Amino acid sequence: MTTPADATDSFEADAPGQGDELVDLLVQTSFDVIAIVTRVGAEHDMSLTLVRMLGILRDRTLKAAELADYLGLERSTVSGLIDRAERRGFVVREAHSADGRSVQLRLTDAGQAMAKRGADEIAVRMAPLLERVPPRLRELLAD
Amino acid sequence: MTTPADATDSFEADAPGQGDELVDLLVQTSFDVIAIVTRVGAEHDMSLTLVRMLGILRDRTLKAAELADYLGLERSTVSGLIDRAERRGFVVREAHSADGRSVQLRLTDAGQAMAKRGADEIAVRMAPLLERVPPRLRELLAD
DNA sequence: ACTATATAGTTCGTATTACCAACTACACAG
DNA sequence: CTGTGTAGTTGGTAATACGAACTATATAGT
Numbered sequence: 001m002t003t004p005a006d007a008t009d010s011f012e013a014d015a016p017g018q019g020d021e022l023v024d025l026l027v028q029t030s031f032d033v034i035a036i037v038t039r040v041g042a043e044h045d046m047s048l049t050l051v052r053m054l055g056i057l058r059d060r061t062l063k064a065a066e067l068a069d070y071l072g073l074e075r076s077t078v079s080g081l082i083d084r085a086e087r088r089g090f091v092v093r094e095a096h097s098a099d100g101r102s103v104q105l106r107l108t109d110a111g112q113a114m115a116k117r118g119a120d121e122i123a124v125r126m127a128p129l130l131e132r133v134p135p136r137l138r139e140l141l142a143d
Numbered sequence: 144m145t146t147p148a149d150a151t152d153s154f155e156a157d158a159p160g161q162g163d164e165l166v167d168l169l170v171q172t173s174f175d176v177i178a179i180v181t182r183v184g185a186e187h188d189m190s191l192t193l194v195r196m197l198g199i200l201r202d203r204t205l206k207a208a209e210l211a212d213y214l215g216l217e218r219s220t221v222s223g224l225i226d227r228a229e230r231r232g233f234v235v236r237e238a239h240s241a242d243g244r245s246v247q248l249r250l251t252d253a254g255q256a257m258a259k260r261g262a263d264e265i266a267v268r269m270a271p272l273l274e275r276v277p278p279r280l281r282e283l284l285a286d
Numbered sequence: 287a288c289t290a291t292a293t294a295g296t297t298c299g300t301a302t303t304a305c306c307a308a309c310t311a312c313a314c315a316g
Numbered sequence: 317c318t319g320t321g322t323a324g325t326t327g328g329t330a331a332t333a334c335g336a337a338c339t340a341t342a343t344a345g346t
Binding site: 287288290292293298299302304307308312314315316 | 326
Binding site for chain 2: 020022023027029030031034035037052055072119122123126129
């Protein structure tokens with residue numbers, strides 16, 4: 001039951017002890033990644049959440065409520081977030097064609113540019129992290 | 144130079160475009176992981192940072208300054224963090240044997256218990272995430 | 287040994303960001 | 317056309333992080 005051979009199945013998920021190393025690794029890596037994103041954001045005077053917002057809106061256009069769902073934040077919080085983003089010229093609030101209550105969010109050119117720039121910088125800083133992952137494995141992960 | 148065959152080397156790191164999907168995947172996953180840790184923490188009235196602190200002190204005993212380095216936070220911030228953790232009985236400040244300025248941090252039994260409990264709960268919630276990673280690959284990742 | 291400088295930690299004031307409750311405006315079912 | 321639900325905003329509050337100023341201890345230079 002505690003033999004290493006059992007480690008390949010996934011049914012010990014709620015029986016603590018087995019795959020914990022992998023979990024720890026993933027959690028630790030996640031903190032590293034978030035730290036990178038935070039730092040890149042800070043260099044452009046953007047909060048982590050704002051960076052995330054730009055990343056999300058980069059390839060979609062969403063209503064405010066949908067953005068809140070993506071971010072896992074309250075609508076009131078997102079409302080303020082949009083305020084700040086709008087003040088800096090990254091997004092515009094547009095009227096939704098079909099629903100008069102909704103606000104459609106769209107990145108401006110400046111917003112697109114900042115999103116791309118941020119993404120690039122994040123990719124660069126993550127290279128050291130990714131290099132710890134063997135190339136062959138990286139291919140597999142990329143599905 | 145931009146052929147897929149070259150994707151296995153890592154020299155395109157600062158030439159944006161190639162491994163971006165993998166980067167995006169990792170960033171997205173990281174946010175998911177942090178959200179899980181945050182939620183588990185919240186259920187025990189602990190901030191993300193406090194959860195992290197317990198996790199770090201679980202197998203080490205550190206000076207406050209070292210903890211600050213681990214967390215990437217200012218010492219003043221960590222001082223307050225320790226206050227809160229101490230008030231809740233998770234850690235104790237001990238005098239450092241060799242350096243009269245330093246504060247040695249040690250988890251109490253209650254702190255150890257909470258750290259373990261949190262870790263277990265996090266592992267459980269991360270199972271769905273990990274199941275998306277094929278078992279064979281998981282073995283590889285575990286090194 | 288003595289002074290100067292560096293480091294560890296705390297305190298205090300401030301900024302940011304998130305939440306919740308209350309409110310307005312619009313949508314849509316009956 | 318009335319009642320209920322949803323979208324978004326506003327205002328008040330709480331939590332957390334930062335930076336500057338300060339105390340105490342350590343260490344290097346002379």
